[in-house]
Amino acid sequence: MYTHKKNILQLAALLRAHGIRRIVLCPGSRDIPLVQTFAHIPDFVCYPMTDERSAGFFAIGLALHDNTTVAVCCTSGSALLNLHPAISEAYYQQVPLVVISADRPAAWIGQMDGQTLPQPGVFGTLVKKSVNLPDIQTDEDEWFCNRLINEALLETCHHGKGPVHINVPVSEPFFQFPVTQLPDVRVISRYQGWNNQLADRLRQYTRRMVVAGQMNRRRTFTPEQYTTLYKHFAWIVENINNPTLPEQAITHIDQLLYSMDNSAQETMCPELLITYGGHIISKRLKKFLRQHPPMEHWHISADGNIVDLFGSLSTVIEIEPHAFWQQVVQLQNLPGSDYPQTWRAKVQNLDHAIFAYSQMKAIGEVIRRLPNPCTLHLANSSTVRYAQLFDLPTGVEVQSNRGVNGIEGSLSTAIGYASVSNQLNFILIGDLSFFYDMNALWNPNYRNNVRILLLNNEGGEIFHALPGLSLDEHTHHFVIGTHHASGKAWAEDRGFDYLCTHNDTELQTALDVFTQPNPTPHPLLLEVFTDKTRDTDLLKAYYHKLKQ
Numbered sequence: 001m002y003t004h005k006k007n008i009l010q011l012a013a014l015l016r017a018h019g020i021r022r023i024v025l026c027p028g029s030r031d032i033p034l035v036q037t038f039a040h041i042p043d044f045v046c047y048p049m050t051d052e053r054s055a056g057f058f059a060i061g062l063a064l065h066d067n068t069t070v071a072v073c074c075t076s077g078s079a080l081l082n083l084h085p086a087i088s089e090a091y092y093q094q095v096p097l098v099v100i101s102a103d104r105p106a107a108w109i110g111q112m113d114g115q116t117l118p119q120p121g122v123f124g125t126l127v128k129k130s131v132n133l134p135d136i137q138t139d140e141d142e143w144f145c146n147r148l149i150n151e152a153l154l155e156t157c158h159h160g161k162g163p164v165h166i167n168v169p170v171s172e173p174f175f176q177f178p179v180t181q182l183p184d185v186r187v188i189s190r191y192q193g194w195n196n197q198l199a200d201r202l203r204q205y206t207r208r209m210v211v212a213g214q215m216n217r218r219r220t221f222t223p224e225q226y227t228t229l230y231k232h233f234a235w236i237v238e239n240i241n242n243p244t245l246p247e248q249a250i251t252h253i254d255q256l257l258y259s260m261d262n263s264a265q266e267t268m269c270p271e272l273l274i275t276y277g278g279h280i281i282s283k284r285l286k287k288f289l290r291q292h293p294p295m296e297h298w299h300i301s302a303d304g305n306i307v308d309l310f311g312s313l314s315t316v317i318e319i320e321p322h323a324f325w326q327q328v329v330q331l332q333n334l335p336g337s338d339y340p341q342t343w344r345a346k347v348q349n350l351d352h353a354i355f356a357y358s359q360m361k362a363i364g365e366v367i368r369r370l371p372n373p374c375t376l377h378l379a380n381s382s383t384v385r386y387a388q389l390f391d392l393p394t395g396v397e398v399q400s401n402r403g404v405n406g407i408e409g410s411l412s413t414a415i416g417y418a419s420v421s422n423q424l425n426f427i428l429i430g431d432l433s434f435f436y437d438m439n440a441l442w443n444p445n446y447r448n449n450v451r452i453l454l455l456n457n458e459g460g461e462i463f464h465a466l467p468g469l470s471l472d473e474h475t476h477h478f479v480i481g482t483h484h485a486s487g488k489a490w491a492e493d494r495g496f497d498y499l500c501t502h503n504d505t506e507l508q509t510a511l512d513v514f515t516q517p518n519p520t521p522h523p524l525l526l527e528v529f530t531d532k533t534r535d536t537d538l539l540k541a542y543y544h545k546l547k548q
Contacts, residue, residue, distance in 0.1 A: 001040050002179040003033035006136035007145050007168060011100070012037050013182040014146070018153045020069050020098065021045055024059045026052050028075020030115065031102035033174045035073065041182070052079050056086025060095050069096035069156050076103045077115030080122060090163040091126045096156035097163035099127070105135065105171045119167050129155040129164040135171055143311050150188040151306045154316075158190065158304065190304055190316045194327040198317065201296070202272070202328070206337035209234045209270035209294070211285065212241040212249075213277030214402050221322075225329045232334050234270065234343040238281050239392040240378070240400050250343045254388060255350055257284040259546040266292055268343065273310070276300040276321035279402040281388055286310065300324045351545060353389040357504040358535045359455045360542075362528040363428060364390045365507065366453055371517035375399060375421060379410035379429035383455060386539075387428065407433040411440035411452075419445045424517070431456040435485055441494040450523040451514055452496070454487050457532040491525040499526040 002009060011034075015023075024047045025035050039046050047062075049055035052074050063070040074080055080101045090097040103119045110116070120132040131148040134141045152164040191198065202208075210233045221229070229235065230248040237243040237251060250256075257265065269292035276299070280286070286309065293312035301307070304318030317324060355361040363386045370376060372395035378384040384400050392398065399417060401410050410433050418425035427450065434454050491498045499514065501507040507528065514526045 001177055002037045002182065003174065004176050004178055005033050005170060005174060006142065006183075007133045008033050008037055008170070009179065009183050010136070010142070010145050010185055011133070011149055011166065011168065012041060013185040014149045014153060014187065015071060015098070016041065016043050016182070017185065017187045018069075020071055020153070022047070022059075022062050022066070022068070022070045024049050024055045024062070024070070024072040026050065026055050026072070026074040026079065028079060028102065030104065030170055030174075031073055031075040033170055033177075034100060034102055034168065036177055038073065052082035053085060056083040056097075056099075057089070059097055060086060060090055060093070063090075063095050063097060069098060069153075071098040071100055073100040074102070075115065076101065076119065077117055079115075080119055081117075084123065084126075087123050087163050087165075088126050091128075094161045095163065096161040098153065098156060099123070099163060099165045101165070101167050103132075103167050103169045105169050121165075123163075123165050126163070127165045128158075128162040130167070131165070132167045133169065135169055143308075146186055147188075147306065147308050147313075150186075154188065154190050154306070186312075186314065188306060188308075188313055188316065190318060192304075193319045194317070194324060198298075199327075199331055202331070203334060205272040205295070206335050207234075207269075207271040207339045208232060208337070209273050209339075210236065211273065211275045211280060211289075212237045212243065213275065213280050214238075214240040214400070215242050215277045216399065217242070221325070221329070225325075228329050229325060230340060232337065232340065233274070234340040236285065236343075238388055239376075239398050240279075240281065240384070240402060241277060242398055243392075248344075250340075250347055251391065252347055252350055252388070254282040254284050254385075255353070255543070255546055256347055257282070257288050258543055259350065260346075262291075268346075270294045270339075271296070273297045273312070274300065275307075275309070276324070279405070280309075281385060281402070351542075353542060355538050355542065357507065357530070358538050359383075359430075359457060359528070359530050360386050360389065360535070360539060361504070362453065362455060362501075362507060362530075363387055365511055366426065366428065366515060367392060367396075369511055369515040370396050370426060371424060371515065372396065374424040374426060375417065377410070377414035377417065377425060377427040377429075379414075379427070379433040380405050380407050381430055381433060383428050383430050383433070408436050411437040415440045415443075415446050415450065418450050419447065421449060424449050424451065424519075426515075427452045429454060431458065431485070434487060438487075438490055441490065441496075446523060448520055448523050452491075452523075452525045453514070454525060454527040455530070456486065456527055457530045457535055458482060458484060487525060487527050491527075495522055496525040497522045499524065500529065501526070502529050 022045050023038050059070045059072040104116050121130050129152045131152045133145050136142050152166050235249045236253050237249040243249050273294040289310040296314045297312045298315045300317050300321045302320045367390045370393050375397045378387050378400040414427045488498050499510045501510050
């Protein structure tokens with residue numbers, strides 16, 4: 001009855017789940033699996049139309065009469081282009097239309113095969129969303145296909161109505177119809193703001209987890225409100241989240257998850273996951289929540305975009321995160337749970353990160369000695385990751401370029417921030433990131449509130465620590481970025497007072513100057529020289545101890 005093509009089955013099931021009932025079907029061969037499947041679903045009312053140009057406008061008429069979203073399906077090639085006039089009308093009249101086009105596999109586009117042209121994105125700016133579905137072969141393909149369809153269907157009525165385009169590559173053979181039931185599929189919903197239905201769903205769960213991503217500004221909850229939230233939620237933070245009352249939140253999640261075997265992790269998985277903010281750093285947290293998915297995952301964001309980091313997104317709530325939590329903190333009769341306290345107890349039992357002289361030691365000592373208030377800038381790669389090993393003093397704001405996570409531009413961003421800041425700005429940066437962006441100091445727009453900790457172990461030691469990676473001597477030369485440079489001459493030329501260390505005694509002495517709360521006559525650069533192999537060995541030894 002239905003096609004065996006999994007991407008089409010996902011599409012059919014999600015069209016039905018999102019409440020689409022009317023579909024205009026155009027003839028062809030490549031779209032036969034689509035037409036056959038849609039036509040045999042009792043919930044769909046299907047309309048045959050031979051002329052695609054007329055079919056598009058016919059679909060607009062259906063949508064206008066019912067004030068609902070209508071789909072129109074056609075075969076590949078120029079047949080799709082005949083829908084262009086109707087698409088333009090739907091876009092400017094704000095009519096919710098789903099254009100579904102069959103296509104040949106990408107390998108055959110432009111190879112003189114019949115009825116082929118580049119169909120993905122063919123409508124350009126005249127559709128609100130255009131997606132190209134994968135041919136499902138793996139679980140990841142299925143997740144990706146499901147997410148793309150949900151995104152497209154939700155976009156028909158998001159911030160105004162309009163058309164979307166779903167392109168469906170169909171590989172041979174495709175004249176097989178052995179499936180008798182549509183699959184159970186994940187449906188992503190979107191809410192505009194807070195409502196009582198969300199409150200009722202929240203009360204259904206006791207194992208509630210919050211993962212807070214990067215936030216550039218501190219939230220303005222009172223301590224009492226935070227205490228209430230932390231009581232009911234296992235609230236996981238990293239220092240780029242700029243947490244308030246971090247001692248009550250769940251910190252050091254990367255170390256904690258490393259210390260737990262799979263069965264222990266399984267006992268701690270949440271029923272409800274709520275996320276807000278930007279990127280998170282911990283790869284182990286991502287792996288944990290992907291391998292142990294919650295029953296529901298809500299993502300809170302002001303833009304309402306679909307962000308499915310853990311592969312289990314069920315609900316997007318379009319609201320500023322602080323406004324959302326203001327509603328939650330006022331809820332009555334929220335069931336109590338020992339789930340948050342169980343997480344906190346595990347964190348409290350972790351061994352503190354204590355290192356001999358190394359990059360980690362330098363980062364930890366600087367963070368421990370930071371004056372209050374100040375701003376801490378964390379460059380990407382190992383620097384921002386090592387900083388998560390240590391507790392952040394209250395009153396310190398953290399900045400980091402975690403949008404794309406590249407090593408370029410960290411110094412320039414921090415210098416720009418410090419140029420308009422009235423407090424001390426501490427910049428922690430690795431050697432490759434520093435030398436890549438050394439022209440950040442080639443401008444007059446910085447003052448004596450800048451203090452740079454340059455971690456120099458003559459290359460990118462993070463590659464030494466990647467699990468499963470073993471480089472031969474030849475490849476090592478191209479990957480690690482080995483060098484023998486120093487920041488001394490450049491820093492002094494640019495008006496910095498320069499300090500350097502090669503051992504722990506020198507480090508402690510230099511930090512007395514580097515972290516002093518009083519202004520210094522000139523900006524400071526402290527260069528900490530370490531051995532990359534020793535850095536990596538010390539880090540591995542610490543994590544190995546967590547398993548014991």
